Amino acid sequence: MTVTIKDVAKKSGVSISTVSRVINNSKPVSNEIRQRVMSVIKETGYVPNPVARSLVTKKSQLIGVIVPDISNFFIGELLNGIEEVGKIYEYDILLCNSYGEMEEELKYINLLKSKQVAGIVFVTWKMSDEHVKAIEEGNLPAVYISKNAHNFDVYSVSIENERAAYEMTKYLIQKGHTNIGFIRSSIEDDLVDSQRFRGYKNALTDSGLEINQRIIKEGDTTSESGYYLMNEILESNDMPHAMFATNDEVAIGAINCILDKGYKVPDDISVVGFNDIKLASLYRPSLTTIKQPIYDMGAVSIRMIVKMIDGEQLEDKHTYLPYELIERQSVKEKK
Amino acid sequence: MTVTIKDVAKKSGVSISTVSRVINNSKPVSNEIRQRVMSVIKETGYVPNPVARSLVTKKSQLIGVIVPDISNFFIGELLNGIEEVGKIYEYDILLCNSYGEMEEELKYINLLKSKQVAGIVFVTWKMSDEHVKAIEEGNLPAVYISKNAHNFDVYSVSIENERAAYEMTKYLIQKGHTNIGFIRSSIEDDLVDSQRFRGYKNALTDSGLEINQRIIKEGDTTSESGYYLMNEILESNDMPHAMFATNDEVAIGAINCILDKGYKVPDDISVVGFNDIKLASLYRPSLTTIKQPIYDMGAVSIRMIVKMIDGEQLEDKHTYLPYELIERQSVKEKK
DNA sequence: TTGAAAGCGCTAACAA
DNA sequence: TTGTTAGCGCTTTCAA
Numbered sequence: 001m002t003v004t005i006k007d008v009a010k011k012s013g014v015s016i017s018t019v020s021r022v023i024n025n026s027k028p029v030s031n032e033i034r035q036r037v038m039s040v041i042k043e044t045g046y047v048p049n050p051v052a053r054s055l056v057t058k059k060s061q062l063i064g065v066i067v068p069d070i071s072n073f074f075i076g077e078l079l080n081g082i083e084e085v086g087k088i089y090e091y092d093i094l095l096c097n098s099y100g101e102m103e104e105e106l107k108y109i110n111l112l113k114s115k116q117v118a119g120i121v122f123v124t125w126k127m128s129d130e131h132v133k134a135i136e137e138g139n140l141p142a143v144y145i146s147k148n149a150h151n152f153d154v155y156s157v158s159i160e161n162e163r164a165a166y167e168m169t170k171y172l173i174q175k176g177h178t179n180i181g182f183i184r185s186s187i188e189d190d191l192v193d194s195q196r197f198r199g200y201k202n203a204l205t206d207s208g209l210e211i212n213q214r215i216i217k218e219g220d221t222t223s224e225s226g227y228y229l230m231n232e233i234l235e236s237n238d239m240p241h242a243m244f245a246t247n248d249e250v251a252i253g254a255i256n257c258i259l260d261k262g263y264k265v266p267d268d269i270s271v272v273g274f275n276d277i278k279l280a281s282l283y284r285p286s287l288t289t290i291k292q293p294i295y296d297m298g299a300v301s302i303r304m305i306v307k308m309i310d311g312e313q314l315e316d317k318h319t320y321l322p323y324e325l326i327e328r329q330s331v332k333e334k335k
Numbered sequence: 336m337t338v339t340i341k342d343v344a345k346k347s348g349v350s351i352s353t354v355s356r357v358i359n360n361s362k363p364v365s366n367e368i369r370q371r372v373m374s375v376i377k378e379t380g381y382v383p384n385p386v387a388r389s390l391v392t393k394k395s396q397l398i399g400v401i402v403p404d405i406s407n408f409f410i411g412e413l414l415n416g417i418e419e420v421g422k423i424y425e426y427d428i429l430l431c432n433s434y435g436e437m438e439e440e441l442k443y444i445n446l447l448k449s450k451q452v453a454g455i456v457f458v459t460w461k462m463s464d465e466h467v468k469a470i471e472e473g474n475l476p477a478v479y480i481s482k483n484a485h486n487f488d489v490y491s492v493s494i495e496n497e498r499a500a501y502e503m504t505k506y507l508i509q510k511g512h513t514n515i516g517f518i519r520s521s522i523e524d525d526l527v528d529s530q531r532f533r534g535y536k537n538a539l540t541d542s543g544l545e546i547n548q549r550i551i552k553e554g555d556t557t558s559e560s561g562y563y564l565m566n567e568i569l570e571s572n573d574m575p576h577a578m579f580a581t582n583d584e585v586a587i588g589a590i591n592c593i594l595d596k597g598y599k600v601p602d603d604i605s606v607v608g609f610n611d612i613k614l615a616s617l618y619r620p621s622l623t624t625i626k627q628p629i630y631d632m633g634a635v636s637i638r639m640i641v642k643m644i645d646g647e648q649l650e651d652k653h654t655y656l657p658y659e660l661i662e663r664q665s666v667k668e669k670k
Numbered sequence: 671t672t673g674a675a676a677g678c679g680c681t682a683a684c685a686a
Numbered sequence: 687t688t689g690t691t692a693g694c695g696c697t698t699t700c701a702a
Contacts, residue, residue, distance in 0.1 A: 004679055015689045020681060027682095030687060047449050051389045052679035056694045060386070062429075070418060071411035079405045083432040092446070094397075095430040097418040111427070114382050223617055252617055259619060279614055282558055282587055284594060339695055350673045355697060362698095365671060387695035391678045 003044045012040045023048055054116050063091045063305060064112035067123045068100035073277045074294055075123065078145065081298025082121060089306045091118065100125050106134050113138040119305035121145065121298075125187050125221075127152065141308035143301040147195065150318050155308070157301045159323040164290045165199030167325055168272055169244060173207050176334030177241035177270060180204065181215030183229050183254060184246050196246055196274060215240045219250075226253025234261050240269060241334055248273035248280045248289055255285070255330065266332035276326055285329035293321045338379045347375045358383055389451050398426045398640060399447035402458045403435035408612045409629055410458065413480065416633025417456060424641045426453065435460050441469050448473040454640035456480065456633075460522050460556075462487065476643035478636040482530065485653050490643070492636045494658040499625045500534030502660055503607055504579060508542050511669030512576035512605060515539065516550030518564050518589060519581050531581055531609060550575045554585075561588025569596050575604060576669055583608035583615045583624055590620070590665065601667035611661055620664035628656045 005023075009016040014033055021027045022037045029037075040046075054060040063086055067075045083093050094117060096108040105124060109131070112120055119141035122131065127146040132154055135142045142155065149156035172180050184197045204211050215238055217229035226245055230253065233240065245251035251273030255265050265271055265285055273280060276291035300319055307314060340358075344351040349368055356362045357372045364372075375381075389395040398421055402410045418428050429452060431443040440459060444466070447455055454476035457466065462481040467489055470477045477490065484491035507515055519532045539546050550573055552564035561580055565588065568575065580586035586608030590600050600606055600620055608615060611626035635654055642649060 006679080016680080017682080017690080018688060021688090024681080028687065033688085047445075049390075049451075049679050050449060051386055051395070051451055052694090053681075054386050054694095055384075055390050055679080055696090056681045058694075070414045071408065073406065073408065073411075076406035076408070076411050079430070080432065083405060083430065092450070093430045095414070095418065095428045097415065110382075114385060115427070116386055249617075256617070256619060279617065282584075282591070282614065283618060284591060341695080351696080352673060352675095352698080353671090356672090359697080363671065368672085384695050387678090388697075389678095390680090390695080391697045393678080 002049075003046045005046075005048065008037065008040050008044060008046050011044065012037045058116055059118050059309075060116045061091050062094045062115065062117045063119050063121065063302065064094045064096065064108070064115070064117040065121045065123070066096045066098055066105060066108050066112070068098050068125050070095070070097050073279070074275060074292075077294040078123065078298040081295040081300075082302045083298075085299040085302045089302075091302070091306070098124070102128070102130065105131060109134045109138070113140065118309050119143075121301050121305060141305050143304045145297060145301055153317065155304055155314065155317050155319075157297045157304070157319045157321065159292050159297075160320050161195035162199040162202075164323045164325075165196040165244070165274070166203045167199075168274075168290055169200045169203030170207070171325060172242045172244065172270065172272065172331065173203065173209065175242075175270065175331060178209055178334075179212060179215065179239070179241045180209070181212065181217070181233060181240040181243045182246075183217050183219070183226060183243065183250050185221045185250075186218045187221065194246075200244055212238070212240075214238045215243075221247055221250060223249045223253030223256070226250035227257040228253075230254035230257035231261075234258070234263075242270040242272070242331070245271065245273050248275045248277045248287060251287055251289070251330075252279060252283055255283075255287075266330050270331040270334075272331060280326075281328065288328045288331045289326055291324040291326045293323065296321055337384075338381045340381075340383065343372065343375050343379060343381050346379065347372045393451055394453050394644075395451045396426050397429045397450065397452045398454050398456065398637065399429045399431065399443070399450065399452040400456045400458070401431045401433055401440060401443050401447070403433055403460050405430070405432050408614070409610060409627075412629040413458065413633040416630040416635075417637045418633075420634040420637045421641075424637075426637070426641065433459070437463070437465065440466060444469045444473070448475065453644050454478075456636050456640060476640050478639045480632060480636055488652065490639055490649065490652050490654075492632045492639070492654045492656065494627050494632075495655050496530035497534040497537075499658045499660075500531040500579070500609070501538045502534075503609075503625055504535045504538030505542070506660060507577045507579065507605065507607065507666065508538065508544065510577075510605065510666060513544055513669075514547060514550065514574070514576045515544070516547065516552070516568060516575040516578045517581075518552050518554070518561060518578065518585050520556045520585075521553045522556065529581075535579055547573070547575075549573045550578075556582055556585060558584045558588030558591070561585035562592040563588075565589035565592035566596075569593070569598075577605040577607070577666070580606065580608050583610045583612045583622060586622055586624070586665075587614060587618055590618075590622075601665050605666040605669075607666060615661075616663065623663045623666045624661055626659040626661045628658065631656055 005016050009019045021029050022034050098104040123145045144154050144156040182200050219225040219229050255271050273287050273289040276289045280287040280289050340351050344354045356364050357369050433439040458480045479489050479491040517535050554560035554564050590606050608622050608624040611624045615622040615624050
């Protein structure tokens with residue numbers, strides 16, 4: 001049989017409340033009794049039942065994490081950070097995979113509330129008012145990780161996507177490229193222009209370059225989509241000097257297409273991505289890209305949650321983490 | 336305020352036990368009352384509190400999953416299967432990242448027990464008696480996913496690694512290669528020779544080929560390690576016709592090394608991997624490899640757990656799933 | 671077929 | 687500083 005607080009109390013010759021006090025450090029207990037209880041705990045191997053505990057406190061040591069795709073490398077790395085830092089503060093992760101579908105996401109939000117999780121980390125490709133409303137209703141600490149989180153009045157973690165994309169585009173221009181294309185995601189908000197795309201456009205405009213709509217394409221964020229869209233561009237006979245893809249998978253899909261068409265990267269066309277997933281350095285030519293501090297984003301988000309649970313005040317709602325432009329082999333100076 | 340069973344009972348004019356009966360379908364309830372209660376439930380939006388429920392039943396709708404590395408693609412895909420099928424049976428996933436460290440793994444096993452999880456899926460690079468003992472003590476349904484799980488008297492899911500490696504080696508031989516090297520993992524049991532390595536050796540022996548120790552290396556299961564070990568081989572001046580790596584990451588590391596040394600794949604050296612991670616098809620040259628049904632492995636494992644929870648009998652302890660040899664560009668016929 | 675009541679293991683208010 | 691006691695929301699005997 002598992003040992004309960006009662007057993008410990010009996011064996012130590014004290015009341016269960018005293019035992020409760022020593023395990024929670026909640027109220028002063030005389031040193032002598034504390035010692036006694038502690039030794040009984042050690043001896044019996046007693047572990048407080050977290051279920052009973054949550055029933056009365058209405059809080060658990062569980063943090064719910066909703067993600068759109070567990071098998072996505074970006075998400076995996078994020079979970080690493082979340083898990084590791086969570087563990088430091090003794091929180092466990094209740095994982096929910098939403099497939100990026102709004103309905104699933106809302107369902108999980110409610111599920112997590114009923115499970116009495118202490119907080120929620122909500123990761124999504126694209127967030128909306130409905131998400132926010134559902135989560136706010138639970139009155140739970142929550143942190144959002146989403147490309148468009150900064151458009152909402154919520155706690156979030158991200159990098160400055162627009163500035164990073166601006167820098168990357170400037171980098172390409174500096175390398176002598178002028179006809180620079182962009183492959184963007186169709187998930188991104190059409191009204192509120194996506195940040196990365198905006199950074200790209202601004203950099204071109206600021207440099208007095210034309211925005212060439214013929215080499216700007218829009219599609220999924222997969223490598224297949226990158227391949228397909230690049231193919232469209234190559235067949236249109238408007239040869240770009242360089243291509244900027246909204247993420248690394250798309251960039252690699254595009255490179256595969258360029259290679260398959262018999263062109264060379266970076267000799268004929270330079271290509272850059274965004275995110276710096278593992279693949280980016282493994283692939284040949286290795287990919288020049290923007291490195292997001294993915295692990296740190298997970299770590300910071302969970303740290304924020306814990307602070308909120310503990311009632312601490314957070315300075316800023318939106319936390320921006322530093323990014324880095326990683327130069328590799330996929331870009332070449334334009335002669 | 337959240338609505339409880341009491342509120343529903345009061346509003347329906349019945350006792351809480353009756354409400355409990357209708358939500359659990361546990362005992363006959365007259366149709367009229369059932370209707371009434373149901374409509375109150377709908378109206379109030381009542382959701383049973385799972386925490387209170389587990390406290391009395393000593394069971395939760397939680398399945399604990401311990402994995403060695405969340406950000407590993409193989410694991411991500413596995414989690415996908417686990418999560419999705421778990422959801423069908425209304426189980427949630429409590430995720431634990433052990434970093435493959437025995438101490439962490441044992442700690443998590445105990446944690447999961449105290450959380451009253453209904454079952455455990457234990458994924459590890461290398462399992463041991465200690466793991467089994469710790470889990471068995473909890474008297475919980477458990478399924479193991481590990482390369483060496485078949486050596487233990489436990490429920491497990493895997494593919495026939497040895498046979499797959501044998502086939503792959505035969506395939507290489509059939510392509511005219513005779514001097515075939517192998518890069519194995521040092522994690523794998525030294526006494527009980529690793530299955531993949533054994534399959535490789537048997538295929539060579541059965542074909543009357545020599546096992547050339549100079550082109551057999553051992554190291555981590557990372558691409559860096561693959562690169563490093565391949566470099567050792569190339570510098571030894573014993574040029575292999577083909578290399579078989581214990582997994583795709585290692586294979587790609589090896590290819591990168593070969594390419595960097597100025598050789599060509601597959602023209603100079605053919606390379607094959609194992610697992611068929613996403614990268615395998617994205618990389619150029621795309622990688623010939625063994626495709627494991629990773630998603631299915633997760634799905635099957637959770638299905639087994641659910642059956643065990645429900646007290647159903649399972650036919651076999653070890654479930655073997657079908658694999659497939661995927662031919663791509665990294666292998667060429669030897670002239 | 672229904673209801674009353676005990677109890678799951680714990681915390682926290684209240685008394686002493 | 688310690689103990690008594692009332693729940694937390696639910697399931698499950700036991701009796702009616």
